[in-house]
Amino acid sequence: MGVLLMLMTIGGLIVAAVLFAVALYTGKVWLRNFVCGGIAIWTIFYFTMLFGFSFASTERELSLNEPKQFCGFYLDCHMHTAVTDVRRANTVTKPRPASCIS
Numbered sequence: 001m002g003v004l005l006m007l008m009t010i011g012g013l014i015v016a017a018v019l020f021a022v023a024l025y026t027g028k029v030w031l032r033n034f035v036c037g038g039i040a041i042w043t044i045f046y047f048t049m050l051f052g053f054s055f056a057s058t059e060r061e062l063s064l065n066e067p068k069q070f071c072g073f074y075l076d077c078h079m080h081t082a083v084t085d086v087r088r089a090n091t092v093t094k095p096r097p098a099s100c101i102s
Helices: 002-026 030-054
Strands: 068-070 078-081
Touching: 002 030
Parallel strands: none
Antiparallel strands: 068 078
16 A cells, blocks of 8 residues: 555656646646645645554554564565564663763
8 A cells, every 4th residue: 555655646746747837838727726736635635644544553562473564665565573582681780881982
């Protein structure tokens, strides 16, 4: 779904830019208004979907070795991550200050 939305957004913006340039060149006000209205409607739809899915998502804890699928930048949605090992420290030590080497 994310890939389709991205392609529709990029493709739509390219088509809108061409149509807007044609509208400015030919002086067609109705085409300019149509393009601006389409961009406004798509932007409202896009942000509604973005924030709607973000607010509807829930947090959950993964068990050991349970994979979690995620998308990097839209096109690589076949990535997984998992917690494979847990180690407990015997004591909690004070953090040491970073040393500057000059």
